[in-house]
Amino acid sequence: MDEGELETAHEERYAEGTWQHSRRLAWELTLAAAEDREDRELAGPERERWAPASWLLALALWRAARADGELVARVPLVRTLWWLGDAEGAQLYEPPLPPLPVSWTSVRHRAADLEESARWVVTWHIQRDLTEHEHLADTGEPPLELLVGDRCRAVASGHASSPRWQGDVEHAECAVNRAIAVRGEGSWARSVAVHATAEALTPTLRARPAALWDPTAGTLVVEDEPPGEWAVRLMYLRHVRTTLAAVLDQYDDAVDLDSHPAVPFGNALAAALVALSAIVPAAVEVEELWEQRRPDTSLAPWERAHVPASLRAHIVALERLLVRLRALCWDILHADDEE
Structure with a gap:
């Protein structure tokens, strides 16, 4: 799908655009990992502290979906790491950039710390998936790629x-x-x-x-x-x-x-x-x-x-x-x- 078709597909399927959907899924993934680390439900300022990392993760999801021509939920979760400092990291902040409550410039000033947090969220979910499904792992065949939607269903x-x-x-x-x-x-x-x-x-x-x-x-x-x-x-x-x-x-x-x-x-x-x-x-x-x-x-x-x-x-x-x-x-x- 090209960018226009991808936007239409998200609107029809989720009643929200590609960027809005990326932000929602990124926040679900981020909050699940953060609350597990703290071993309690987060509220107020504690939750808000994780918002910038979720924005960066959302941007990686958005970039990956557009690059692959796939719904955000169908993007392999590991693919987001390409945009968070790996192969595609240099292109993460290139125009066009979707809207945020703050400027992307302010986010980029904290890029190193936020990328580390966003990468930690992705890694946590990959490891958690392996742990939760250890008893299902022996299918006799190689596992399929873990998709963003797979982890969101688990969350x-x-x-x-x-x-x-x-x-x-x-x-x-x-x-x-x-x-x-x-x-x-x-x-x-x-x-x-x-x-x-x-x-x-x-x-x-x-x-x-x-x-x-x-x-x-x-x-x-x-x-x-x-x-x-x-x-x-x-x-x-x-x-x-x-x-x-x-x-x-x-x-x-x-x-x-x-x-x-x-x-x-x-x-x-x-x-x-x-x-x-x-x-x-x-x-x-x-x-x-x-x-x-x-x-x-x-x-x-x-x-x-x-x-x-x-x-x-x-x-x-x-x-x-x-x-x-x-x-x-x-x-x-x-x-x-x-x-």
Whole structure:
């Protein structure tokens, strides 16, 4: 893509230009590395102290994307080092330069220190990726290049000890389990809208690969997935989210599907929708990479590169949520059998 096509592609895909997208991804990468180094969440002046380094990293991302004619997320992360003092370093500050809150001249006065910080951020992410995926490294084939988007997906999912999605998923699980309990007590009656919604969702909730289920125990099988399974599972979650949103939109005027906590089924569905929505950006990106992969690309290293461990944990957590949501819909549809 030429520069104009690249700008259009970013606007269409991310609703922001190439430079704005570069700045956003650079800040996500910088803040993740800085907070890990400090071992705590940064706020106020501490966060702002890292802003200049993120600007320089953003400039390297922007330069690399324009030079390669690729979306910023598709740029190999190591390529940014070329622009931060290596092969292309001399051209980093050449015109044209994108806009900044301060002048690039003031940034260039601190170039040595800022380049060192920006390079440290990139190196930290490369090393962290190797550490986080050490248990996935033995695919028998050389690994694929680590892309900027690969690390951003890992950052978006969060650290294993405190994933960013955990609160939404746990809230949805509580809402679904509460709805199951309340329905079992007979505290709320089925309505036409509730029954129709459960009926509309059930085919989608059941349309998952059989390999994910232990038919005797009725539980998820989450280990030793065959190659290709993670991408399929991620695309499926996006499909469930789309279906759930469409069904809720169809019955948006139904009082007994309101999202208020006093309406158990509606509250459970609304909470599930929020939890599923968080994984959609990653699902879209992985699906695009899946569609554009070379036919001769082996799937194990492809998944190792593009579906990070933290995202896999997010997938499994949402699958477990859908197990409970499927049980709730089954209870609603078979209530007459129990009466």
